[in-house]
Amino acid sequence: MSSRVVIVGGGVIGSSIAYFLRLSDPTVSVTVIERDPTYARSSSALSAASIRQQFSTPLSVQMSLFGIEFLRSIGERLAVDGTQPSIDLHEGGYLFLATSAGAGTLRENHALQQRLGADISLLDTAALQARFPWLNTDDLAAGAFGESGEGWFDGYGLVQALRKKAQALGARYVADDVAALQRDGSRVTEVVTASGERYVCDVVVNAAGAWSRRVAQMLDIDLPVYARRRSIFNVSSPAQLEHCPLLIDPTGVYFRPEGKSFICGTSPAADNDPDDLPLDEVDHALFDDVIWPTLANRVPQFEALRVQNCWSGYYEYNVFDQNAIIGRHPEVDNCIFANGFSGHGLQQGPATGRGVSELILHGRYTTLDLSALNFARVLEKRPFVEKNVV
Template identity: 50%
Template sequence: MSNLVVIAGGAAMGSSVAAHLLADPDFGGRVLVVEKDPSYRLAGSALSAASIRQQYSQAVNVRLSLHGLAFLRDPGRFLPVGEDPPALGLREGGYLYLAGTETGAGALRRNNALQRQEGAEIALLDAAALAARFPWLETGDLLLGSHGVTGEGWFDGWALLQLLRGAARRLGATFVADEVVGFRREGGRISGAVLKERGEVPCRALVDCAGSGGAALARLAGIDIPVRAKRRSVFSFSSRNPLPRCPLLIDTTGVWMRPDGEPRPEGRSFIAGWSPPAAADPDWSDDDPASREVDWELFEEVVWPALASRIPALAEIRPGRAWAGPYDMNLADHNAVIGPAPGLENFHLCNGFSGHGLQHAPGIGRGLAELIVHGRFRTLDLSALGFLRIIENRPLVEDNVI
């Protein structure tokens, strides 16, 4: 039997799986990472808003974020990063969720109990406390805010991708510019992966880290996962008015914003976006340029009005560049699908992160590596994210989706 593990997709998630596999002294195999676009021009890892939080409604996500935070603070604890690793640019500015209804405030309180139980330092602030801490914030309609005191913020997503990729290559992973287009099956196993350019290669296991193409790849193996690629537009702008201690803010409207870069004499830059309701959520396609266009009307009609209402100092801004990126949404419950596919014990799914994939890449990569090498999760128990919950219609619903 081949000792080769094929990883379809070489962005942050695929590179993390590769690096953690090869870092495990019990592995003893080879790793081939197949990436159809080595420039990562359309990869979610490169186009992400690159933020990290512990404010989730499911414990497994809090744990993955705490592991991701430890990795961002000191990646050399976990993987060989070389003598001059890229700076990950972690800024622990915090997240701030706002609630203006009793229903919203109740959800923040319930989630806060879970988050604190898992070791996250999250504070609940009433309207008066919000006004005192963030005097630039309009609080008249607010009941409660949930603020990450430490361990939440943003980082350089491109640098994380390069660090993980570099670690994998340093440990011996082979990266090829190609695409997995088929499989050879023998009973309940994948015995070979068919590459578009190189033909068939025998393999011990295959990991689907194909991002926006992950669901299509799974279908080639006869697996239907409820994951669809959606488009998210991110807008940049600058303001001359200072917003001291500005966190990543999630407004009651669902509009979010965060600082971007360091303050300059001419003002501060920010990025912002919005998570639309399901009925208005546009699809993304790597092959259709029209589906990848920035929705500029979204900024003018939704994002900026919401921000100017919540933060009067942003009534006057200077719009900047914008970009669109893929957002791999699990329509079943907004959580990732991790681990073996049904009926194919060595075909591992790694899909549908619904906006929190990049921050969880270190923990997911380590977990999948442990599953492949040892047959079980050892560092973090990710079994709650398995495909069985989809088959049995037991959704693990994540309420805090951005």
Template identity: 50%
Template sequence: MNSSSSDIVVVGGAAIGSATAYFLKAVLGYAGTVTVVERDPTYAFSSTTLSAASIRQQFSTPENIRMSLFGLEILRSLEERFGPGADVGFHEGGYLLLATEAGKAILEQNWQVQQAEGAEIDLLGPETLRQEFPWLNVEGIASGAYGRRGEGWFDSHSLLDLFRKAAREAGALYVRDEVVGVEHGKGWVEAVRLKSGGRIACGTLVNAAGPQAGAVAAMAGLALPVEPRKRSVFVVRCRTPLPRMPLLVEPGGIYIRPEGEVYICGGAEEERGEKRADGDFDVDYSLFENAVWPALAAQVPALEELKLIRAWAGHYEYNTLDQNAIIGPHPALPNFYFANGFSGHGLQQSPAAGRAIAELITTGRFQTLDLSVFGYQRVIDDEPVFELNVI
């Protein structure tokens, strides 16, 4: 068995794992060794690269808003951080969340929280919505929350590449392999075992394994309520121009946004009774025909004439407790750190999560953002932190 050692082992090298390595080495100047173990450096099936790659501040939990605002700060300062030419194609097209009368109070309540956190979100009534977006059917719509600035979409591959390259240049080592075991004893992680037969002794382990995070935690004898869930994304073409379309979310949670000359849409999955998606990357085309298309056509009449061009399916790390992140160490295994369970908003929160984990490891506490609300203790206590704006 090939044996080596590393002060920190990060399990998973996609957005969150690479952001953690970046902040440890390139930003905080951590002098120890950092090894990132990634089983697929092409990221062909990664949640990061298969996501809809967007960022918003329209959350109901203050800490989620703050994490997103931190991510926005990163997106707006790429050249300053990563050098001339650094670009992820960030398009601040905005989010528009629509609500019927039944959901209006929650939308307004969330908007108050967003305003208090400094997010630039406008609350619009039906007539204003009609004027701003003439192609929108506002019948039955009581209100809409519109992020004119700071919300939009970007290229996930490019952001991952920036984090990964900067982390490697600062000294992080990336290893193509898969963690298949975690050696631990007396309240301490001692090493990880690799599929290749290797072993890496470590002082700290960071679980950034995305949809496989629950399995990695189980290797250390820890319970983590995170599992892979499948999400289908559909690429469509519309004959009628829809000027200034933001990322639109209709009251039922189905979304659509521009992507160049086409649009991507989805969001029809029913979470209740949903199964794990281990190894399943087959697109569920029935969702498009039976739910996505009818809902979008009702909200935007021009979308009645759609042409489905292609589709893909990806996994995200679904937190079955409360669909929110779990960030920080395990109380009984303090050198095992979680950065898991983001439930669809991990890419946009990867900068804040990576920074937070790096700060916890190097200083013992949160510095930039206090994310203690997302600590593991709530899993033990069965005290969920529910997000009212789950998209």
């Protein structure tokens, strides 16, 4: 058991860890160092904020099954002084579409998801047309739709609710930047901030999101996580799309309702996805050349679109296998990593917070075993392959 835990980063991942630590053991001292308490540039606040069970690996499905359970009960779990937070969870479902080339994989994934208890329906072309008559199904062979347990929510509201509850449970939040990690052999002894404060620690957690690579470098550790910009566009349209889910086109372009408008986006091509692009810029060419034409093809009513607003946020992108790295590094006994979620951080945050707290308090996972996501797989070049990366 460790009595002094310092968490670098207070977004959804860091705040979830702080919450579960203090909830599980109020004797543990928890300090969260977050350089921007407004979260203006954090992935937690800038993402499309959604949750799904439609993954291809059992662990990813199980993490999100706990995630939706947590989000559904957030009012009770994260209430402070009788006030229950709301994150406007809307279980509108994901709709993954596949052409004949991808239909086999979709069916395999669906069988796995059903076996684990996810409420997903596999739809043929006729069923897709019947349920979503506004959809162009000419080139489609199948679709998978989340009947429940999938949808979208207020990501900024979630991080604020976790932070406030963690503070109410006794976690201390410090508005500062980490400048150095002092190491003695295989252990981190102190966290030093830009203001010169020093925090002695028994355990340090790297939950610094898109900036986690810089924190790892302070320990001479090569963390394959980079800040990759993703642009999101809020568009208005006269389209009337009844029962509209979060739709994933076979091309990777996605859209979902956002009030009376829609938000949409896609990842850029792998050969045009550099690191650390400025967040105050938006990739308008990607919208004009890829997103809009794809949407207009898939939903003919989307030929009339107008961009109302747009912004960019960072994926903390794990270039090794696009999955989270959770656990200790073999060379540093008391440093735990929780990084590289590659767009899945909000939905996997609750399971990560619970798991990392177990690892700190008990030395092992006691509920869901997250060891397949450990750092050793990176060093041993054993990728944890998830087919449904969006």
